[in-house]
Amino acid sequence: MEATIKKPNAEAVDYSQAEVNRSLTPEDKIRFLRDMMRIRKFEQVAANYYQNKRMVGGFLHLYIGQESVAVGTLSLMGENDHCITAYRDHGHALAVGMSMNECMAELFGKSTGCSKGKGGSMHFFAPDKHFWGGHGIVAGQSPLGLGLAFGLKYKGLKGCCMSYMGDGAVNQGVFHESLNLASLWNIPVVYIIENNGYSMGTSLERSSAIKNCLAERAEGYNIEWDMVTGDNLYEVRAKTKVAMDRAHNESRPTILEIATYRYEGHSVADAKKKVYRTAEEIEFYKTYHDPLRLWRKQLLDEGVITEECAGKIDREARDEAEASAEFGMGSDYPREQDILSDVYYEVDRGTEAGRTGKHFFSE
Amino acid sequence: MITYLEAIREAQAKALADDPRVFIYGQDVGAFGGAFKATKGLAKEFPGRVLDAPLSEDAIVGLAIGAAIDGMRPIVEMQFADFSTVGFNQIVNHAATHFWRTGVPCPITVRLPSGGTAGSGPFHSQCMEALYATYPGLIVMTPATVEDAYSMLLEAVAIDDPVIFCEHKYLYYHLKAEALPTEAMPVGKARIARAGRDLTVVAYSAMVHEALACAEELAGEGTEIEVVDLRTVKPLDTDTVLASVARTGRLLAVGEAWPWGGVNAEVVARVASDGFALLDAPPRRLNAKDTPVPFHPNLWGTHRPTARSIAVAVREVLSQ
Numbered sequence: 030m031e032a033t034i035k036k037p038n039a040e041a042v043d044y045s046q047a048e049v050n051r052s053l054t055p056e057d058k059i060r061f062l063r064d065m066m067r068i069r070k071f072e073q074v075a076a077n078y079y080q081n082k083r084m085v086g087g088f089l090h091l092y093i094g095q096e097s098v099a100v101g102t103l104s105l106m107g108e109n110d111h112c113i114t115a116y117r118d119h120g121h122a123l124a125v126g127m128s129m130n131e132c133m134a135e136l137f138g139k140s141t142g143c144s145k146g147k148g149g150s151m152h153f154f155a156p157d158k159h160f161w162g163g164h165g166i167v168a169g170q171s172p173l174g175l176g177l178a179f180g181l182k183y184k185g186l187k188g189c190c191m192s193y194m195g196d197g198a199v200n201q202g203v204f205h206e207s208l209n210l211a212s213l214w215n216i217p218v219v220y221i222i223e224n225n226g227y228s229m230g231t232s233l234e235r236s237s238a239i240k241n242c243l244a245e246r247a248e249g250y251n252i253e254w255d256m257v258t259g260d261n262l263y264e265v266r267a268k269t270k271v272a273m274d275r276a277h278n279e280s281r282p283t284i285l286e287i288a289t290y291r292y293e294g295h296s297v298a299d300a301k302k303k304v305y306r307t308a309e310e311i312e313f314y315k316t317y318h319d320p321l322r323l324w325r326k327q328l329l330d331e332g333v334i335t336e337e338c339a340g341k342i343d344r345e346a347r348d349e350a351e352a353s354a355e356f357g358m359g360s361d362y363p364r365e366q367d368i369l370s371d372v373y374y375e376v377d378r379g380t381e382a383g384r385t386g387k388h389f390f391s392e
Numbered sequence: 393m394i395t396y397l398e399a400i401r402e403a404q405a406k407a408l409a410d411d412p413r414v415f416i417y418g419q420d421v422g423a424f425g426g427a428f429k430a431t432k433g434l435a436k437e438f439p440g441r442v443l444d445a446p447l448s449e450d451a452i453v454g455l456a457i458g459a460a461i462d463g464m465r466p467i468v469e470m471q472f473a474d475f476s477t478v479g480f481n482q483i484v485n486h487a488a489t490h491f492w493r494t495g496v497p498c499p500i501t502v503r504l505p506s507g508g509t510a511g512s513g514p515f516h517s518q519c520m521e522a523l524y525a526t527y528p529g530l531i532v533m534t535p536a537t538v539e540d541a542y543s544m545l546l547e548a549v550a551i552d553d554p555v556i557f558c559e560h561k562y563l564y565y566h567l568k569a570e571a572l573p574t575e576a577m578p579v580g581k582a583r584i585a586r587a588g589r590d591l592t593v594v595a596y597s598a599m600v601h602e603a604l605a606c607a608e609e610l611a612g613e614g615t616e617i618e619v620v621d622l623r624t625v626k627p628l629d630t631d632t633v634l635a636s637v638a639r640t641g642r643l644l645a646v647g648e649a650w651p652w653g654g655v656n657a658e659v660v661a662r663v664a665s666d667g668f669a670l671l672d673a674p675p676r677r678l679n680a681k682d683t684p685v686p687f688h689p690n691l692w693g694t695h696r697p698t699a700r701s702i703a704v705a706v707r708e709v710l711s712q
Contacts, residue, residue: 148492169482171451171454172482179455203481206451210448385580386628
């Protein structure tokens with residue numbers, strides 16, 4: 030174990046030359062730009078509808094500013110890999126291939142939503158894509174990620190679970206319980222801390238006792254860890270690949286702490302409030318660390334895209350997002366009589382166990 | 393002869409043998425054989441499938457959920473029902489709502505060694521069934537017999553919804569049967585444990601036996617008590633309860649848990665609202681005292697309902 034703390038970019042590594050990035054085609058690189066742009070436009074449109082009171086309300090935790098984390102890490106997801114995250118889940122959902130329509134319709138609470146209007150913003154799911162949510166309790170998902178990875182190991186499949194959380198989640202006891210188990214049982218899980226600097230409105234400095242960084246807590250559990258500069262898509266992919274290889278080949282866990290930033294509030298509740306951070310701070314990140322701006326510039330410099338091509342991707346993403354909002358608004362509301370379905374699997378299937386006795390107690 | 397505890401062990405052995413997706417997970421369930429020996433010898437018989445967990449209930453249940461939604465059939469043993477509160481978030485938020493949110497069921501079985509035994513005290517004696525039964529999406533089983541302990545645990549593993557299996561520690565060694573059952577009543581169906589015409593006692597888990605002892609004693613005085621064993625508290629077989637009250641006209645609900653918002657409260661509420669006209673006297677409930685569970689056996693003996701205190705309550709209902 031190294032005695033010194035690893036620093037991001039300590040040796041100014043050119044991550045574009047990592048094998049996982051050298052093998053990328055121009056189409057792959059353009060796809061990443063498109064994926065990030067789609068997440069941003071989706072959320073900008075959602076926020077507009079929300080603020081104009083055309084959505085039903087509820088919670089809305091925006092991912093804007095963090096897009097490179099979901100797109101970069103999940104671009105490496107293979108056939109047997111799983112993904113699970115917390116409540117800020119729109120980016121991961123779109124990155125694994127969920128449609129804007131099913132996601133937007135869920136924000137509108139419509140029957141065409143991915144959870145049929147029963148889950149909302151924090152509970153996007155696509156089990157067919159190995160995307161297991163979308164969970165509304167901070168760090169509550171961390172042992173589920175462990176279980177998904179344990180299942181792979183039990184079945185003898187080569188895969189891992191990428192289990193995401195925010196920087197606030199590291200102070201939940203269950204995260205530490207999960208780290209202990211992950212290391213003890215050699216479970217192929219990759220814990221990704223998306224460190225955007227704030228647990229709701231409490232900055233990292235005011236919420237977490239650390240020596241150098243959050244991921245360093247892995248040392249106590251004999252778990253490998255690394256820090257990642259989140260706005261650099263090449264670096265995100267390169268370091269995620271190392272962690273996933275460790276999971277796939279050695280069945281060992283990793284913690285990646287990815288430095289990132291969210292431009293919007295913790296939720297729409299504090300969208301415009303600047304009580305815990307300054308407008309200058311937000312502007313600084315938008316100017317110097319915006320993952321879309323940086324990746325777009327990267328691809329222009331590499332000659333992979335032209336300004337015209339980038340503009341087209343931008344417009345297409347916006348149009349798709351607007352169309353998904355139209356789809357959401359135009360979709361049917363959930364029917365009141367469906368309130369009693371999706372509670373018990375056995376009841377819905379009409380099995381003997383589902384038909385016997387009283388399952389519901391409403392008058 | 394086979395005990396209630398051995399029946400639980402045998403059901404788990406059968407579940408492991410029948411289905412490779414089943415694994416058992418809990419504190420000291422492996423070489424140690426479980427705090428109460430409910431998994432004795434299973435780790436040796438089924439290598440790699442009976443797993444010792446660290447003392448981390450939150451992560452234990454969470455791991456089981458993650459494995460279950462990906463196709464496994466985990467059985468989680470809580471060392472004591474009381475300790476499940478540490479994993480409460482995982483059970484009531486993640487497991488109970490998983491099907492609702494995703495359309496993918498969460499087939500976990502969480503075994504809770506429940507209820508009081510003399511000297512166990514405040515943190516090792518609790519009855520948690522009402523707490524879990526209040527959550528939509530959970531099935532809560534409370535077997536009172538050796539046969540039910542065996543067949544209902546197998547049902548719990550087979551059912552695709554999350555099941556909280558409340559097995560009573562007092563019955564572990566005290567209850568014996570000739571043999572394991574070959575067939576079982578469906579989950580959610582209550583059983584008439586003893587027929588009678590004068591008053592219905594609705595009970596579950598260990599209290600069924602206190603009620604039966606009370607009925608035996610009162611039979612000597614010419615009073616015939618009907619004892620209904622709920623078997624599962626969720627779903628609740630209100631039809632059987634109402635049919636029994638229709639025969640007797642009087643109801644006493646008995647449970648070892650606390651009174652506030654509990655199973656007894658629900659039974660009384662159901663009968664009062666759906667079967668008021670059937671009643672010849674106000675329905676009544678008898679619970680444990682509304683205090684923490686005491687350590688000293690004498691105090692404990694007065695804390696929970698017994699055949700004697702049930703008889704007192706029965707006489708009161710009969711006198712009205």
